[in-house]
Amino acid sequence: MDDIQDKIGDDPSLLLVDDDENFVKRLARAMEKRGFVPTSALSVAEAMQVIRRSAPAYAVIDLRLEDGSGLDVVEALREAREDARIIVLTGYGAIATAVAAVKMGATDYLSKPADATEVTSALLSIGEVLPPPPENPMSADRVKWEHIQRVYEQCDRNISETARRLHMHRRTLQRILAKREPR
Known part of the structure; x- marks a missing residue:
């Protein structure tokens, strides 16, 4: 756990954006146990407000939200904070959207269901090293x-x-x- 704390650094702020409220609550609790300070947003509009108030160092953003695209949030966060580590998380993984997310500034792209361990690995992976494969990937x-x-x-x-x-x-x-x- 101390190793994770060292990798997180001085700013543990984490923005979680997903329209599935139960998923966001579970992920927020799990990420808090790992040393992050999560803030949740259930829509693009809420996420934009959080970014305007204080751009977080880390973010996990769902691609499809009820009021728009998570890529808009990625772009806004990247403009507000260049060093932010951003993970795009979606249940509808496709190569085209992965490429678009990375071009807009996402650090990595994960398909749902992703657990807190996978999200933490993706958020804290540095350089070109890929995080280890998931224990139980979808068939x-x-x-x-x-x-x-x-x-x-x-x-x-x-x-x-x-x-x-x-x-x-x-x-x-x-x-x-x-x-x-x-x-």
Whole structure:
């Protein structure tokens, strides 16, 4: 634990931005135990207020928020504090958004579900050294299932539209949706 304290440095301020209130509360408690001083924001607007008051040294920002994009928060924080270490955290990982996040100033990019240990490793990793792989990463089947569920919800649970957008046969999609979620 002292090793983490040494890596955090003199400014342990941490901004957590996610519209999932339960997730933010759990992550805030876990990060506080590791020596950070977390401030939570549930929207882009709240995050912008926090940054205007006092730009934190560290941030974990969800990519998709109800009132906008987490990339706007990344950009605002990078302008307010160049040395901030910013992690973009999202359930909808894609190479294009990862590249966009890094170009805007994010230090790293993690896919949900990420635990406090992974977030801490990403926040405190220095240079080109990658943090160690997660203990229990999502299986490929689970990632596929999550993606299908996301597109299905975005299409207002319309199977035909979802199948068209995913370039799948409608009946195949129905069978996948009828199964239980993979572990």
